[in-house]
Amino acid sequence: MGGRTWLGTVLALACLALAPAAGSSTSLGCSTHQCDSATVPLPSTDEPLAEQIVYVSGNEVVWDSGPETGRWLDYLGNHTYVVSYPPQFAALAAWRDLTTAFWVATTQDDASSNNTAGVGQLAEVVNVSPTSLSVFNATCQEYFLRFEVRAPLAAAIGDSGAGDAQPAVDP
Numbered sequence: 001m002g003g004r005t006w007l008g009t010v011l012a013l014a015c016l017a018l019a020p021a022a023g024s025s026t027s028l029g030c031s032t033h034q035c036d037s038a039t040v041p042l043p044s045t046d047e048p049l050a051e052q053i054v055y056v057s058g059n060e061v062v063w064d065s066g067p068e069t070g071r072w073l074d075y076l077g078n079h080t081y082v083v084s085y086p087p088q089f090a091a092l093a094a095w096r097d098l099t100t101a102f103w104v105a106t107t108q109d110d111a112s113s114n115n116t117a118g119v120g121q122l123a124e125v126v127n128v129s130p131t132s133l134s135v136f137n138a139t140c141q142e143y144f145l146r147f148e149v150r151a152p153l154a155a156a157i158g159d160s161g162a163g164d165a166q167p168a169v170d171p
Contacts, residue, residue: 035078035140042083047073054088056153061092063149068112072105072144080126080136081145093151095130100150102135104143111144118145 043049051066063086065073075081085093102118105111116122121138123145128134137143 037078039080039082042081052086054086059153060150061089061153063089065147068146072108072111072146075104075137075143075145077137077140077142080134082132082134084132090131092153094154095128095151098128098149098151100125100133101148103146106143108144
């Protein structure tokens with residue numbers, strides 16, 4: 001065998017046989033469908049945003065997804081949520097100047113005291129339009145989400161309402 005011992009050859013072959021198995025176990029990543037991507041429109045029949053709040057505070061219009069102590073939204077990992085503005089917000093807001101704040105909690109129970117700011121991968125704003133904003137959970141973890149959107153009153157800055165927005169009108 002040209003200087004190689006029988007035991008050395010067996011060990012070399014064993015290492016070669018085990019190498020693909022060792023490499024594949026570390027490169028599989030998330031294999032439980034926990035991190036399948038999806039785009040979720042809100043409101044929807046599953047998430048009607050029934051507790052959302054719109055109010056005017058000084059020269060701003062404020063939109064909360066719900067009260068801090070209320071029900072928070074399901075917020076799955078690797079999902080983009082396209083949230084349509086409520087008509088009351090869209091009619092008053094200068095949407096180009098809006099600011100957002102997000103909070104995430106690991107449980108729905110007592111979310112108001114068990115949450116953190118949704119920054120970085122937890123809540124990436126990926127699009128803002130005249131009618132909606134899109135937020136992406138870039139983690140593979142399920143959380144519960146609450147958000148607040150603030151914008152100057154369009155009339156206060158001389159904008160013509162919601163810019164290009166054409167809010168839905170209730171029949």
